[in-house]
Every structure is written in C-alpha cells, then in structure tokens.
Amino acid sequence: MPANLPPQYFEVERRLKTARTAQEKIAICEELLAIIPKHKGTEKLQAQFKSKIAKLRQESERKPAGAKHGLIGRVEKSGAGQVAVIGPPNGGKSSIIRALTGHEVEVADYPYTTRTAAPFMMPFENIQVQLIDTPPIASDFMENRLPEIIKTADTVLVAVDLGDPEAASSLEGVLAALKEKRIELVLQSRTIPPEKCPFLKHALLVGTKLDAEGAASVLDEIKVLFAGRFGMTAISTASGEGVEALRKAVFDLLKIVRVYSKAPGKKADLTSPFALKSGSTVMDMARAVHKDFALNLNFARIWNRGDHIEGLRVQRDHVLADEDVVELHL
Ligand SMILES: Nc1nc2c(ncn2[C@@H]2O[C@H](COP(=O)(O)OP(=O)(O)OP(=O)(O)O)[C@@H](O)[C@H]2O)c(=O)[nH]1
Ligand SMILES: [Mg+2]
Structure with missing residues (x-):
C-alpha cells in the first residue's frame, strides 16, 4: 500500500540530516510522526520513527550532561x-x-x-x-x-x-x-x-x-x-x-485526613490542616505537631462539625477522621 506522504514530510525530513543533538533529532522525528498519515501503508514507517525516538532518548539520557538540562x-x-x-x-x-x-x-x-x-x-x-x-x-x-x-x-x-x-x-x-x-x-x-x-x-x-x-x-x-x-x-x-x-x-x-490543631480555650485555624494518612491516630497527630507533644501526650479532645462531635475525650490510639479538630492535652 502506498504511503502517500505529504510534501511537508520531505521538507521536515531534510532537516533531520543536518540535526546534531539527540534532542534536536527527537523533536524532528516527533514532528515527522505527527505529519505521517495514519494508515496501514505507513505503519512500518511510523514504527521506525518510534523506535528511532526511543533509541535517541536512551542515548541522550545516558549522557550525564543531560541531567542538568531538565531530563x-x-x-x-x-x-x-x-x-x-x-x-x-x-x-x-x-x-x-x-x-x-x-x-x-x-x-x-x-x-x-x-x-x-x-x-x-x-x-x-x-x-x-x-x-x-x-x-x-x-x-x-x-x-x-x-x-x-x-x-x-x-x-x-x-x-x-x-x-x-x-x-x-x-x-x-x-x-x-x-x-x-x-x-x-x-x-x-x-x-x-x-x-x-x-x-x-x-x-x-x-x-x-x-x-x-x-x-x-x-x-x-x-x-x-x-x-x-x-x-x-x-x-x-x-x-x-x-x-x-x-x-x-x-x-x-x-487516602488522607485533614486535621486541625487547637489550643485549649482558643479557636482552631481551619485554613491550615495537617494532612495525615487515613488511619492515623491522635498520637500520629501529636508527632506531626511537635515531638514533645508525642512524648508527653496524655489524652485529646475532638470536635467534628460533620459528625456532631463536641469536645469528645479520646485516648492516644483513637483514629482520626477527616476534618477533626484536635486539642492535645499533656
Ligand atoms: N476535545 C478535547 N480535546 C482534548 C481534551 N483534552 C485534551 N485534548 C487535546 O488532546 C491533545 C493532547 O493533549 P495533551 O494534554 O497535550 O496530551 P498529553 O497526554 O499530555 O500528550 P503528550 O505530552 O504528548 O504525551 C491536545 O490537542 C488537546 O487539546 C478534551 O477534553 N477535549
Ligand atoms: Mg503532555
């Protein structure tokens, strides 16, 4: 089956002969791939360019200089x-x-x-x-x-x-x-x-x-x-x-929960939650706040508007829910 390549293809292909760096060659091959009409008669040609691009990419990545240039x-x-x-x-x-x-x-x-x-x-x-x-x-x-x-x-x-x-x-x-x-x-x-x-x-x-x-x-x-x-x-x-x-x-x-830290007697800052893995406990929250909290944590109180929870006293292993407000007590 004839490939029926458009004239634009041959213009771009000419540039491939003078391209020097792998990056330049990759860019031209990609341009050619986009120009080549997609039908049975061009499948082989498309495959050739794809494998050429793959080889050029591997070659350019092997060079340590590549890392400096955004690879x-x-x-x-x-x-x-x-x-x-x-x-x-x-x-x-x-x-x-x-x-x-x-x-x-x-x-x-x-x-x-x-x-x-x-x-x-x-x-x-x-x-x-x-x-x-x-x-x-x-x-x-x-x-x-x-x-x-x-x-x-x-x-x-x-x-x-x-x-x-x-x-x-x-x-x-x-x-x-x-x-x-x-x-x-x-x-x-x-x-x-x-x-x-x-x-x-x-x-x-x-x-x-x-x-x-x-x-x-x-x-x-x-x-x-x-x-x-x-x-x-x-x-x-x-x-x-x-x-x-x-x-x-x-x-x-x-799978994260957003939890807010609150000091006793004060309001929680609802704009900057701690994002913890779902399944995290009050103890994990304490660790995220400060290592001293984790060492000395006694219990916590929790508020959650969605779940209608108001100051519920919980232990260190209590699993936190999304949007919990947590007051840590040492
Ligand atoms: N009609 C339509 N075209 C879309 C939509 N999303 C993306 N496109 C088109 O699809 C083409 C490819 O989109 P890209 O987002 O560049 O795709 P990509 O996966 O990042 O592509 P590469 O980085 O080349 O792998 C572009 O022409 C987009 O305009 C969409 O929701 N509707
Ligand atoms: Mg993209």
Whole structure:
C-alpha cells in the first residue's frame, strides 16, 4: 500500500540530516510522526520513527550532561500528597493537569509534547496536592526515570483517551510497560502490604476528551473491560465536565485526613490542616505537631462539625477522621 506522504514530510525530513543533538533529532522525528498519515501503508514507517525516538532518548539520557538540562528524575514532594499523572502519548495528561491546577501546562495535538516530569500544585478546598505531569508511556517505550517517579509518588492517575477507539489496547500497553518495570497499578480499595509498597500503586483511570465523538461508547467499553481492576472517572477539559469531581476523586485516592490543631480555650485555624494518612491516630497527630507533644501526650479532645462531635475525650490510639479538630492535652 502506498504511503502517500505529504510534501511537508520531505521538507521536515531534510532537516533531520543536518540535526546534531539527540534532542534536536527527537523533536524532528516527533514532528515527522505527527505529519505521517495514519494508515496501514505507513505503519512500518511510523514504527521506525518510534523506535528511532526511543533509541535517541536512551542515548541522550545516558549522557550525564543531560541531567542538568531538565531530563526527568525524582520530583521533590510538596503539599498534602504527590500524584503522578501518566498515560499514552497525546492522551490528555497535561490537559488534566492544566484543568486541575490552572497552570499554563504545555498541551499540543501531537505526541511526546511533554518531555520531562514537572510538578504543579492543585488546590483542593484548604489543601494543595502535587500533580506530576509526565512524558508518555507507549507499549514499547518509557522514559528511563519514569518508573522511579511512579514508585515514589503516593498514587497514580492514568489518562485514557476516550477519543481513541483503540484506548483499551493502549491502556493495556501502558500497564504492560509498567509491568516490565515490576510496577503494578491496583484498585484504590485494595490493601497494599508494606513490603509491596513501592511496586504496587493505587490508581484511578481518568477518561479524557469526554466531548470527543464516540467517547461515551469508549468509556462504557473501558468500564466493562477494567471493571474490578480500576475505578474510573471521566472529564472533558474542553467543556469542564467532570473536572471538579476529578479534583475530589484525587483527594479520595490519596487516602488522607485533614486535621486541625487547637489550643485549649482558643479557636482552631481551619485554613491550615495537617494532612495525615487515613488511619492515623491522635498520637500520629501529636508527632506531626511537635515531638514533645508525642512524648508527653496524655489524652485529646475532638470536635467534628460533620459528625456532631463536641469536645469528645479520646485516648492516644483513637483514629482520626477527616476534618477533626484536635486539642492535645499533656
Ligand atoms: N476535545 C478535547 N480535546 C482534548 C481534551 N483534552 C485534551 N485534548 C487535546 O488532546 C491533545 C493532547 O493533549 P495533551 O494534554 O497535550 O496530551 P498529553 O497526554 O499530555 O500528550 P503528550 O505530552 O504528548 O504525551 C491536545 O490537542 C488537546 O487539546 C478534551 O477534553 N477535549
Ligand atoms: Mg503532555
């Protein structure tokens, strides 16, 4: 079958011959990939460019100088939790982050727009959650340092492009690529034993481009195929549908409680909660406030407007609930 390449392809291809650095070559190959018409006759050519890009990326990452120039590495944690947003090329990862954080994250209609992992803060009520935008994962390629980022993140969002009729297989491709790195994404309600901690990660699927043609049926298909394996929510960053629900879903995925410290006789500062792991006790709260509190803690009193609790006296091992106001007594 003829490839039928447009004239623009040959113009860009000429630049490839004179490109010197790996980064330049990668950028040109990506441009070519975006130009190549997608049909059976160009499958081989597309595959050649994908593998060329993969090799160039590995080559450029091997050079120590690369690290100084923004290649990805661990992202220092900040805020109440760290969430890696991962997924296939062009799947809408950066758009999710842009919608949730309001930052000018780079978004474009060609694959491999995001080259390096970068953190952005998402406000949720009175806390900030750190979202990491990441380079894409394809079944045959993943940035060298991406597995480390996923392992250190608290939890994971996986973008699923609902505008792509092949979304299910590209999701399987992402999961398979992670499996090769011994990372398994699991349902958020599953308990992860401590010894499996960096390798098993709670994840939520985020269907993107809900406004795209055929999105509703792709969403149904993914829900059926992955039922029991993952929870799923869907958004359109174009119309704004589902964005606020996703913000809350990210908070729920993190499994944290927000608790406020209060001094006896004074009001609690409800603007700056401590974010503790769900299941944390009064003792954990005391440790977070100050080590002396933990050493000398006697009991605590708790208020919770939602649960109609008023100054309830509790012991050190009492498990805290979201929005508890805690008065520590030494
Ligand atoms: N119609 C529509 N298009 C969307 C939506 N979200 C993202 N897009 C488009 O999808 C394309 C890819 O979006 P990105 O957010 O850059 O995707 P990405 O996964 O970060 O892409 P890479 O970084 O290249 O892997 C862009 O053209 C976006 O405008 C949406 O909700 N609706
Ligand atoms: Mg991106």
